[in-house]
Amino acid sequence: MKDFITQEIRETRSETETLVWAENFAKTLAQGSVIALFGTLGAGKTVISRGICRGLGFTGQVNSPTYTIVHEYPNPSIPIFHLDLYRLPPHADLEEIGIDYYASQKGVTLIEWPERLDSEELLTHKISITIADDETRHIEVSRKA
Template identity: 35%
Template sequence: MKEIKTYSQQDTIEFGKKLGMLLKKGDVVCITGDLGTGKTVLTNGIAWALGIDEYITSPTFTIVNEYDREDISLYHFDVYRISDPEEMFEIGFEEYLYNGGVVVIEWADLIKSILPGDNIWINIKKDLEKGADARIIRVEFNGERYRDYEEKLGSGDEERK
């Protein structure tokens, strides 16, 4: 597990960009954290690293937003309003998972039972002792697919100021 500390929204975006530069087609990024911790802010960084210039908003009511580029697609899910993981199959969730794009899922803990075991699991927590925008971001790379990602992201704990 890797722990990153950020002190502003821009720091969180920059971490998202750094992670996004590593992502390949078929990668699944699962993001958890309380309301207002920066899940969508992090997703913006990921999207920008993938070459998506649009400002990313959370698809709270539509469940998924698709951003297609010539070389890669981003499928951004917000499953906050899902009451049963099985509802995800009604919107074609499996097709998104295996369609060759990058999948980012906010509130992933709500559908953990249907997620692939190989994933990048991110938990974001506020660090109010360090400031209103300070965050502790814990990243876990699960599965063989992501074996070298942690090393490429940097070794040891990182602290950005």
């Protein structure tokens, strides 16, 4: 199993700055990228997801798929799949939720609450978001070595 190496550590001081950072980060992603978004409630996982979607060219609305588990965004340049595993039991079976299907679609897959997964095998990136105060976020990006 490959380890993850830290690629970037960033501090953003507003939601807008976090969104812009995520838009720029999206430009570094390749087809097949599977990004795990770690952070507590309100840390900014969905803000980063929204920015990544915008950076990939998606102009529609991006909301956390908390109740539906997955949103597929119709994007002309690259398919985007947004999963929220919050409502799944800890260590949910990857096959049961279909993550292997989404990861194999040559798009970009965003996973909120990846702590619920048994394995990190399909992940290509991890983004950890920590709340410093009401507006400031510490963002650490790791990628598979």
